[in-house]
Amino acid sequence: MSKIYVTGLGPGAADQMTVQAQKVLEQCPVIIGYTVYIDLIRGQYPDKIFLSTPMRKEADRCRLAFEEAEKGQDVAMVCSGDAGIYGMAGLICEIGKDYPDVGIEIVPGITAASGGAAVLGAPLMHDFAVISLSDLLTPWEKIESRLRAAAESDFVICLYNPSSRKRADYLAKACDIILESRGAETVCGTVRNIGREGESYEILPLGRLRDTQVDMFTTVFIGNSNTMELNGRMVTPRGYKDV
């Protein structure tokens, strides 16, 4: 039975790929993904068949993967970050019910929360919530209620998709909700182009994050009540000292 390996490539740098993901790329004759990610790896594997579809054509891309696998060859379906976190793993599992003769294996990768945290220092040492600000498939009210709940119960918060051309003010809106229960001095961090050329980061208070413009290549971290800046790093202690 041929198989689709839904594979996370990590945040961009080839070095942040797992050994398992590397083996999958070496062993699968067909590699499918969103055009941008395919271009990142094409040069390293000259003998492969590369197939891609543009952004927002995710379901088409999945069916393409199953059709290739039905021809009897293993397929690597690649995503940046972790295929299992806001990635392609779910859609492949859903569409897979129409292709019972194709196996599915999920190969995890370093997600932006892990990769970005490593750049900033150690913001995720304690309980955290990961929230996407994209309202393409989720009602904004749902996103707001999650932001409010996470802020009120002192989670460290990691924001994916904090901005786009159409949603330039979403980070400010999210910060306003968080500011209802957290101080403006709360330590925050932004990381841009994690693991890629031009990687950069900034550590700044929540009050200033509110008025900062970020782009879609940025991941945002909002500290909990104990998070501090320490020698230029964002660090959340692993517990509460008054226990």
Place this chain on the structure above:
Amino acid sequence: MSKIYVTGLGPGAADQMTVQAQKVLEQCPVIIGYTVYIDLIRGQYPDKIFLSTPMRKEADRCRLAFEEAEKGQDVAMVCSGDAGIYGMAGLICEIGKDYPDVGIEIVPGITAASGGAAVLGAPLMHDFAVISLSDLLTPWEKIESRLRAAAESDFVICLYNPSSRKRADYLAKACDIILESRGAETVCGTVRNIGREGESYEILPLGRLRDTQVDMFTTVFIGNSNTMELNGRMVTPRGYKDV
């Protein structure tokens, strides 16, 4: 300047280590970690100096790393999973202020949320909260308030440290809190020994998870209101269809 590389090894299997982590282990003459993780990698690197301290001696282990680095050699401080998620990265950054001549670099790894999700299918396709049930350094009331907030606002929930000998009933207590706002039929999953020998998993409803005994090698996933079981996999759709 010599450096400490705080390095996550991933959930156990050598294949789930990143290429970057592998290079760190190859290049650092000294490798320090908790005894169990050191034993996992000792055989592959016969020429290294291996140092370890038992569990709960984390601060001693960090100081040992800085003392070795001060001798002028690079040190790999290894943890399972991701060094940046409930790992050693924070303590190294905190203690690092006493050792200004030693550099620090965090090398991210696959955390149990990513590794376990890949075994179960695709439970983390939408916003999620990661909560540790260990009350060693966190008041239980704080943990309860986070469980309640995450359950009420429909996060997928991933539980770390769901049990130990002294806390045999903590998972049941956590499920009772989640059951206040989620149905007993909510799709859940448990994964034991992720990426290691004897890896196993189970998909089961929240009502039954409540009465299940798990151990400290298990990671627990509680689906959101849309999570389903699909061909033996736990799958959360990436959005809400009524948008």
